[in-house]
Amino acid sequence: MQKMKAGIVGTGGISHYHLRGFLRAGVEVIAVADPALDRARGFAENYRVKNVYASHQEMLRVHPDLDMVSVATPNKFHAPIATDCLNAGVHVFCEKPPALNATEVAQMKEAAERNKRLLLFDFNNRARPEAQAIMSYIRNGQVGTINSAQAIWIRRCGIPGFGGWFTQKALSGGGPVIDLLHMIDLALYFMNFPAPAYVLAATFRDFASDKRFKGPWGLPDMEKAVVDVETAAHGFVTFQTGQVLFIRNSWAELNRREEVSVTFQGTLAGGMVRRLFGRDGLDETAIDECELYTMEHGLPVNKMILVTPDVAMGRETALINFVEAVQGKTEPLSTPEQALVLMKIIDAIYLSAEKKEPVSID
Numbered sequence: 001m002q003k004m005k006a007g008i009v010g011t012g013g014i015s016h017y018h019l020r021g022f023l024r025a026g027v028e029v030i031a032v033a034d035p036a037l038d039r040a041r042g043f044a045e046n047y048r049v050k051n052v053y054a055s056h057q058e059m060l061r062v063h064p065d066l067d068m069v070s071v072a073t074p075n076k077f078h079a080p081i082a083t084d085c086l087n088a089g090v091h092v093f094c095e096k097p098p099a100l101n102a103t104e105v106a107q108m109k110e111a112a113e114r115n116k117r118l119l120l121f122d123f124n125n126r127a128r129p130e131a132q133a134i135m136s137y138i139r140n141g142q143v144g145t146i147n148s149a150q151a152i153w154i155r156r157c158g159i160p161g162f163g164g165w166f167t168q169k170a171l172s173g174g175g176p177v178i179d180l181l182h183m184i185d186l187a188l189y190f191m192n193f194p195a196p197a198y199v200l201a202a203t204f205r206d207f208a209s210d211k212r213f214k215g216p217w218g219l220p221d222m223e224k225a226v227v228d229v230e231t232a233a234h235g236f237v238t239f240q241t242g243q244v245l246f247i248r249n250s251w252a253e254l255n256r257r258e259e260v261s262v263t264f265q266g267t268l269a270g271g272m273v274r275r276l277f278g279r280d281g282l283d284e285t286a287i288d289e290c291e292l293y294t295m296e297h298g299l300p301v302n303k304m305i306l307v308t309p310d311v312a313m314g315r316e317t318a319l320i321n322f323v324e325a326v327q328g329k330t331e332p333l334s335t336p337e338q339a340l341v342l343m344k345i346i347d348a349i350y351l352s353a354e355k356k357e358p359v360s361i362d
């Protein structure tokens, strides 16, 4: 059988996971597109991809036989590139955040529906073995209704470079709220995506120009760096169902260490998935945990679920899920509707922080 064909738009840090995910799923990557042609050529040479283009438009024009495209560019370009690809009739796997705001996500969703093509976003933390282990208990009814959850991605020194696209609101849409949205998404996934009602949040900009707060990775610093995004945020979301969600996200804040976690309290069981880093961003020292808290035989019981950790943090398996969903072999791990709810909450966090009052979500 002929292999399906994919293209990758953007050949920076995350694109390597896309490439490896496509290969593991048995898809041939026939082209890449990136205006940084030297980087794109190096990427293509490394992975033996035959065709390199300076733009996604050119790639789509030359290769009408593409089945799917992944988008791995700075956030500002997600919506226009994904929409062009959907309009060209290809299925799209797009990096997180889905776009700069909910209006853009609604337009992308409409383009996917109109063209009858799949649009999946890279919520790779859903694909992590720890998250799927918890989901198997939730699906089985062993957690009950999740009344309350806490979504946390906090760093101490984790600004991803000074002045690159991550720290410029026009290119990124915001700081850690939008960049580290994974745990908010994971909590919503565990809670079965209830309809949000109100959001109350505050953002902070401390340490935004202090280079001691840069992470051990990220983009090189630029001359005359623009850093006009938040460095920390705290928020609270209520849902029409009565459920509630507490949020903490930061790149730079005086926390003990980097923590990535969702904890939740259900009517039958509580639980958590957590990654604790030894130091900000240093994966090899990280500890992954996954637990449930129940009552059994009248006794409080803590269950430690043992899974084989995924060093790629679900980034390749999320892409494999996309390919298998395109092939009709499995259900997609996320839907554009869920991405829209998530982005409405993120828009509301920024609006509430700006207005200094609670805001409602339709």
Ligand SMILES: NC(=O)c1ccc[n+]([C@@H]2O[C@H](COP(=O)([O-])OP(=O)(O)OC[C@H]3O[C@@H](n4cnc5c(N)ncnc54)[C@H](O)[C@@H]3O)[C@@H](O)[C@H]2O)c1
Pocket (backbone or CB within 6 Å): 009, 010, 011, 012, 013, 014, 015, 033, 034, 035, 036, 039, 055, 056, 072, 073, 074, 075, 077, 095, 096, 097, 122, 124, 179, 219, 315
């Ligand atoms: N899921 C995850 O765990 C994860 C991790 C890191 C980054 N990301 C997301 O991936 C995306 C890319 O991040 P990154 O760290 O790889 O960034 P990066 O800066 O390393 O790479 C981005 C690449 O996109 C290219 N580019 C810019 N404009 C383009 C355009 N119009 N068309 C094609 N290419 C273009 C740049 O030249 C660059 O090579 C972001 O949306 C980011 O939020 C996700």
